[in-house]
Amino acid sequence: MRRKFIAGNWKMNKTPSEAVTLAAELLPLVKNDEEDVVFCVPAIDIVPVVAAVKGSNVKVGAQNMYFEDKGAYTGEISPLMLKDAGVDYVIIGHSERRQYFGESDEMLNKKILKAFEHGLTPIICCGETLEQREEGITLEWIKGQITAAFQNVSADLAKASVVAYEPIWAIGTGKVATSEQAQEVCGYIRKCICELYDEATADEIRILYGGSVTAASAPELFAMPDIDGGLVGGASLKPDFGGIVNYK
Numbered sequence: 001m002r003r004k005f006i007a008g009n010w011k012m013n014k015t016p017s018e019a020v021t022l023a024a025e026l027l028p029l030v031k032n033d034e035e036d037v038v039f040c041v042p043a044i045d046i047v048p049v050v051a052a053v054k055g056s057n058v059k060v061g062a063q064n065m066y067f068e069d070k071g072a073y074t075g076e077i078s079p080l081m082l083k084d085a086g087v088d089y090v091i092i093g094h095s096e097r098r099q100y101f102g103e104s105d106e107m108l109n110k111k112i113l114k115a116f117e118h119g120l121t122p123i124i125c126c127g128e129t130l131e132q133r134e135e136g137i138t139l140e141w142i143k144g145q146i147t148a149a150f151q152n153v154s155a156d157l158a159k160a161s162v163v164a165y166e167p168i169w170a171i172g173t174g175k176v177a178t179s180e181q182a183q184e185v186c187g188y189i190r191k192c193i194c195e196l197y198d199e200a201t202a203d204e205i206r207i208l209y210g211g212s213v214t215a216a217s218a219p220e221l222f223a224m225p226d227i228d229g230g231l232v233g234g235a236s237l238k239p240d241f242g243g244i245v246n247y248k
């Protein structure tokens, strides 16, 4: 039985002091020992939020990292810095990173391998545009993204990783995918993992849905057989996130 995994993606919101206030506000609402609960916060908020959630059930994630340990990469954040600061997870390949910052499948694969090397669990994002869905090439596109992401990743590491299916047309639009649409793609991702590795790996890996998840839509989405939780943007900044975590 896979443990549910609910991560909030705060994106570029909250200053360090605001982040501490939000974390304190959310902590009592997101208590849940049966699930993994993660706040993926802006880089500058990591240190104060790690301190704010200490002793609670919440873990902290980053939203991005670079694929080198250290060096002349002005403005970048190393996995060693994340690890030392107390981070456990890192979102890799969010569609906003791909779209606005030109991150390619190859670059994301390097980041994924580097994250594993330093004991960080990547939350690997994939998803299609509305045009791709309308053209009927969603599954093919997702297969390409998944295959590229897992290049040279061993089965043991793949097992421990988290994949987030986030249709781009559903992100921040209020237009949530139906649970059937989300299940179809999450089930397909599991099938791809089975083809790349084996059934045991496909059984263990956690696959999330993301895109306008709210406390109202979470119960139906998370009840689908291949949806193991959510990556939540807008609603993760509000008390609603408590309703998502405790959706049952």
Ligand code: PGA
Binding pocket: 009, 166, 170, 171, 172, 173, 174, 210, 211, 212, 213, 231, 232, 233, 234, 235
């Ligand atoms: P949203 O964002 O919940 O605001 O749609 C999800 C995401 O981008 O991870």
